Amino acid sequence: MSKIKVIDQSGISHILDAVEGWRVMEIIREHGFEVGGLCGGACACATCHVEVSDGWVEKLHPANDDEEAMLDNVPILSNGSRLSCQIIFTPELDGLEVKLVANG
Numbered sequence: 001m002s003k004i005k006v007i008d009q010s011g012i013s014h015i016l017d018a019v020e021g022w023r024v025m026e027i028i029r030e031h032g033f034e035v036g037g038l039c040g041g042a043c044a045c046a047t048c049h050v051e052v053s054d055g056w057v058e059k060l061h062p063a064n065d066d067e068e069a070m071l072d073n074v075p076i077l078s079n080g081s082r083l084s085c086q087i088i089f090t091p092e093l094d095g096l097e098v099k100l101v102a103n104g
Helices: 026-029 063-069
Strands: 002-007 011-016 049-052 081-083 094-101
Touching: 002 026, 011 026, 026 094, 049 063
Parallel strands: 002 094
Antiparallel strands: 002 011, 049 081, 049 094
16 A cells, blocks of 8 residues: 655654545545644645655646645745645655644
């Protein structure tokens, strides 16, 4: 099974089983981590903001205009800032590494 690596807000790494076709937000939530997603993945709240680790950003599809607009509402952005609801897991993303960030 494919995996993703999630670094929680305490800096602890967790390796999670990932299901093809699921949103990264759903994978993280399924494993019991708080990842926001108040809008249910509709790209309407930015509460599922994560930081994608270096080396993975360019492997993702680019953020669309709606996601970019929502990211404008996040207090602190990084080069790897993305909404986890907008990243659909594919086999090519096996090993993807993201960090959960405080969004409030």
